[in-house]
Amino acid sequence: MDYDAVVIGGGPAGLGAAIEAKKNGLSxxxxxxxxxEPGGILQQCIHNGFGLHIFxxxxxxxxxxxxxxxxxxxxxxxxxxxxxxxxxxxxRKIKAMNSSGIVSISxxxxxxxxxxxxxxxxxxxxxxxxxxxxxxxxxxQRYINIEGYMVGKKVIILGSGDIGMIMARxxxxxxxxxxxxxxxxxxxxxxxxxVVQCLDHYNIPLLLNHNIIEIKGKERVExxxxxxxxxxxxxxxxxxxxxxxxxxxxxxGLIPENELSRLAGIEIDRKTGGPVVNESxxxxxxxxxxxxxxxxxxxxxxFVTEESMRAGANAARFVKGEIKTESEYMYTSVSxxxxxxxxxxxxxxxxxEKLDLFLRVDKVYPDSWIVIRDSEKELARFRHKxxxxxxxxxxxxxxSVFENAAGNIEIKLETEGLV
Amino acid sequence: MxxxxxxGAGVTGAAIARELSKYDFRIxxxxxxxxxxxxxxxxxxxxxxxxYDAEENTLMAKLNVEGNAMFDRLCEELDVPFRRNGSLVVxxxxxxxxxxxxxxxxGINNGVPALSILSQEELLKREPALNPEAKGALLAESAGxxxxxxxxxxxxxxxxxxxxxxxxxxxxxxxxxxxxxxILESGGDEIEAKYVINxxxxxxxxxxNMAAKPSFKIKxxxxxxxxxxxxxxxxxxxxxxxxxxxxxxxxxxxxxxxxNLLIGPSSDDLDDPEDLSxxxxxxxxxxxxxxxxxxxxxxxxxxxxxxxxxAEPDAGDFIIREAEGAPGFFDAAGIKSPGLTAAPAVALxxxxxxxxxxxxxxxxxxxxxxxxxxxxxxMSESAxxxxxxxxxLYGRIICRCExxxxxxxxxxxxxxxxxxxxxxxxxxxxxxxxxxxxxxxGPRVQEIxxxxxxxxxxxxxLEKKHSYILTGKTK
Numbered sequence: 001m002d003y004d005a006v007v008i009g010g011g012p013a014g015l016g017a018a019i020e021a022k023k024n025g026l027s028x029x030x031x032x033x034x035x036x037e038p039g040g041i042l043q044q045c046i047h048n049g050f051g052l053h054i055f056x057x058x059x060x061x062x063x064x065x066x067x068x069x070x071x072x073x074x075x076x077x078x079x080x081x082x083x084x085x086x087x088x089x090x091x092r093k094i095k096a097m098n099s100s101g102i103v104s105i106s107x108x109x110x111x112x113x114x115x116x117x118x119x120x121x122x123x124x125x126x127x128x129x130x131x132x133x134x135x136x137x138x139x140x141q142r143y144i145n146i147e148g149y150m151v152g153k154k155v156i157i158l159g160s161g162d163i164g165m166i167m168a169r170x171x172x173x174x175x176x177x178x179x180x181x182x183x184x185x186x187x188x189x190x191x192x193x194x195v196v197q198c199l200d201h202y203n204i205p206l207l208l209n210h211n212i213i214e215i216k217g218k219e220r221v222e223x224x225x226x227x228x229x230x231x232x233x234x235x236x237x238x239x240x241x242x243x244x245x246x247x248x249x250x251x252x253g254l255i256p257e258n259e260l261s262r263l264a265g266i267e268i269d270r271k272t273g274g275p276v277v278n279e280s281x282x283x284x285x286x287x288x289x290x291x292x293x294x295x296x297x298x299x300x301x302x303f304v305t306e307e308s309m310r311a312g313a314n315a316a317r318f319v320k321g322e323i324k325t326e327s328e329y330m331y332t333s334v335s336x337x338x339x340x341x342x343x344x345x346x347x348x349x350x351x352x353e354k355l356d357l358f359l360r361v362d363k364v365y366p367d368s369w370i371v372i373r374d375s376e377k378e379l380a381r382f383r384h385k386x387x388x389x390x391x392x393x394x395x396x397x398x399x400s401v402f403e404n405a406a407g408n409i410e411i412k413l414e415t416e417g418l419v
Numbered sequence: 420m421x422x423x424x425x426x427g428a429g430v431t432g433a434a435i436a437r438e439l440s441k442y443d444f445r446i447x448x449x450x451x452x453x454x455x456x457x458x459x460x461x462x463x464x465x466x467x468x469x470x471y472d473a474e475e476n477t478l479m480a481k482l483n484v485e486g487n488a489m490f491d492r493l494c495e496e497l498d499v500p501f502r503r504n505g506s507l508v509v510x511x512x513x514x515x516x517x518x519x520x521x522x523x524x525x526g527i528n529n530g531v532p533a534l535s536i537l538s539q540e541e542l543l544k545r546e547p548a549l550n551p552e553a554k555g556a557l558l559a560e561s562a563g564x565x566x567x568x569x570x571x572x573x574x575x576x577x578x579x580x581x582x583x584x585x586x587x588x589x590x591x592x593x594x595x596x597x598x599x600x601x602i603l604e605s606g607g608d609e610i611e612a613k614y615v616i617n618x619x620x621x622x623x624x625x626x627x628n629m630a631a632k633p634s635f636k637i638k639x640x641x642x643x644x645x646x647x648x649x650x651x652x653x654x655x656x657x658x659x660x661x662x663x664x665x666x667x668x669x670x671x672x673x674x675x676x677x678x679n680l681l682i683g684p685s686s687d688d689l690d691d692p693e694d695l696s697x698x699x700x701x702x703x704x705x706x707x708x709x710x711x712x713x714x715x716x717x718x719x720x721x722x723x724x725x726x727x728x729x730a731e732p733d734a735g736d737f738i739i740r741e742a743e744g745a746p747g748f749f750d751a752a753g754i755k756s757p758g759l760t761a762a763p764a765v766a767l768x769x770x771x772x773x774x775x776x777x778x779x780x781x782x783x784x785x786x787x788x789x790x791x792x793x794x795x796x797x798m799s800e801s802a803x804x805x806x807x808x809x810x811x812l813y814g815r816i817i818c819r820c821e822x823x824x825x826x827x828x829x830x831x832x833x834x835x836x837x838x839x840x841x842x843x844x845x846x847x848x849x850x851x852x853x854x855x856x857x858x859x860x861g862p863r864v865q866e867i868x869x870x871x872x873x874x875x876x877x878x879x880x881l882e883k884k885h886s887y888i889l890t891g892k893t894k
Contacts, residue, residue, distance in 0.1 A: 099811035122723035
């Protein structure tokens with residue numbers, strides 16, 4: 001089987017990439033999706049708030065997904081469902097399997113759009129017993145929204161990520177009790193709008209600077225011990241309190257799923273957990289592109305879609321031999337409170353008119369400048385108000401800014417002279 | 420009435436059951452838990468030890484060395500993953516260099532084959548990630564790694580195939596002897612047997628005392644571990660130990676047979692044999708211990724922390740004998756490390772003791788030693804394609820981390836003893852054993868169990884009898 005482009009993953013990233021690859025002139029485009037329907041994790045996100053940037057309206061997850069599923073259908077994009085990719089290689093050969101058997105596919109370009117998975121209790125090593133009743137927030141969401149079953153009656157949620165807060169509200173709406181959302185940080189990790197709409201409106205306490213220090217229960221969760229933490233996240237002795245509950249939900253971070261990328265020898269950034277990509281969203285292996293949460297964890301699906309459309313368009317340019325590769329790479333680095341930048345490296349010749357830099361900060365900055373420099377001089381600066389770790393920064397920069405750039409690119413957060 | 424009742428379906432009970440199933444007896448294995456292999460056999464270091472640790476002339480030393488030698492054939496017969504990757508005891512100073520030489524001599528005295536002392540250069544060549552301050556190590560080439568749960572499950576399956584019965588959730592409350600027949604009682608239910616074998620692990624003293632006068636004590640000694648992602652699975656090639664202390668063999672670092680990395684165990688004595696909680700303090704100790712051996716090691720890629728309980732006998736050695744004053748009641752107690760290694764030899768030794776006690780053994784003509792269990796992922800591509808053609812469920816991967824198919828999961832439920840719980844499936848075919856720890860596949864495994872066993876989804880539990888996962892339907 002041969003395709004011009006094969007997209008791995010049929011969530012929002014995969015759909016966006018495939019649609020755009022087709023629009024940009026590729027005739028045979030295939031999406032391989034492991035679930036029985038396309039749409040990815042959006043299908044279980046039945047709350048609204050999706051699409052504000054792209055459609056200027058509030059859609060639910062399934063509604064947002066359906067718009068792209070319909071577009072993919074109109075564009076005659078092939079989708080293999082209930083199919084899992086077991087390996088990809090540097091020369092863009094794909095092995096996949098489903099209940100009809102094992103297939104090999106050759107692709108002109110590959111777009112990785114496998115998304116991410118949730119960090120688990122094991123990853124953060126919460127001490128105590130190991131009873132039933134401990135779920136990642138996404139697993140609980142699937143049980144409640146897709147399967148129609150409740151996971152517990154009295155719930156404590158660890159982690160102030162978006163899914164955790166959304167699930168807090170969901171459990172209350174289903175008649176359960178949420179004792180508190182516990183955050184190990186001094187700020188909520190998710191979007192501010194979720195703190196307001198999911199917690200404040202439902203009188204669910206958000207305990208900042210706290211942690212779960214023990215889970216008790218031989219068979220099912222019976223209680224948890226919570227304590228305050230200091231600036232170093234160490235437990236403050238004497239603040240321990242035990243709460244009776246039957247369920248613990250964890251919303252303690254997402255990890256890009258790059259097992260396939262590793263098999264293909266693709267370079268992974270330790271900081272983001274995703275592939276190192278260039279201005280075209282191409283990985284370290286030529287012709288293999290990546291987009292969405294497999295590259296870095298986004299908080300808004302709209303940004304995933306935008307990034308994926310770019311990856312899809314560039315996959316088409318690659319297949320058609322249109323990416324201009326003559327310029328040397330400039331590597332991006334961050335400092336002054338920024339934690340990462342995607343893309344990781346840039347070629348001036350291959351850039352389109354505008355370039356989006358995705359950045360995150362390490363804490364709350366009420367007022368700051370994002371300053372872009374080359375090895376000698378400042379190239380551009382942008383004022384930003386209220387930057388928080390929970391909200392990814394999309395900084396659009398004109399190509400012309402990099403026209404005479406020398407050496408590598410440093411992106412720095414400056415607060416000097418600002419209140 | 421049964422001829423023999425074996426109490427405990429851990430590795431010791433399973434090994435004995437399989438050995439005895441070669442003979443013409445009516446046998447039943449009883450366990451208090453909801454599944455087999457639920458005690459120490461599911462939470463340990465998963466090592467097949469060489470046999471240099473135990474003091475000379477102990478039962479432990481004898482059965483360790485004899486057991487070790489049996490594993491190649493046993494694992495081939497039972498399709499259990501096992502690899503002799505060798506173990507190292509690392510010395511960091513002159514005193515420890517003296518100690519590992521002593522260990523080597525003890526090993527030689529115990530009959531351990533293929534022991535040698537590695538120089539610093541040889542050691543670092545074999546294990547480049549090791550702390551460069553290491554001065555040398557004792558290498559035991561016969562040591563290896565195994566899946567202890569699959570070993571136990573496959574031995575039980577072999578026993579069941581050869582006619583052994585089993586009963587779960589049978590927590591024995593009393594043992595009586597009426598006219599030379601033992602009556603084992605649990606929740607008003609009784610099972611009668613002419614002979615009883617006590618392989619009750621950390622509860623072996625309690626069970627012994629129901630039938631005979633107290634003669635030993637089992638001290639529960641907890642060990643805590645980190646299991647790391649496969650990304651870190653090749654940091655070391657061998658089982659790496661520090662020099663041992665009184666509390667045990669110390670924190671080891673080893674690849675697992677499924678290519679993860681295992682760090683642990685810590686060690687602390689407890690009163691409650693069921694307290695399998697983990698603690699920050701002791702996990703941290705294990706982490707520091709491991710880092711001493713392999714400085715670049717971090718627990719950043721930890722996928723699970725867990726604790727297991729060692730059944731530490733007060734007399735120090737395994738207790739395998741007919742109980743005094745209770746004819747026909749046999750203890751296989753105090754089976755702490757190297758109990759996993761010793762298990763098949765313990766079973767042979769038990770047969771000897773029973774024969775000596777006058778029990779007549781008649782060999783079966785039709786004993787079948789084989790259990791076939793191969794996962795889809797471990798097969799060749801042509802075999803995989805053929806399997807999918809025959810049963811499309813093998814084309815559906817349910818556990819994405821370990822690549823376990825629906826066919827594998829259904830198989831693990833249909834076998835006997837089959838899985839009835841989510842963790843039971845995990846132990847048998849690794850679905851949920853990977854980096855997402857069942858986050859994706861847990862709900863689907865639950866659905867498959869519900870469908871296969873024809874019981875409501877809410878009634879499918881995680882592990883123990885009351886470890887319910889769901890609390891009802893949504894509004």
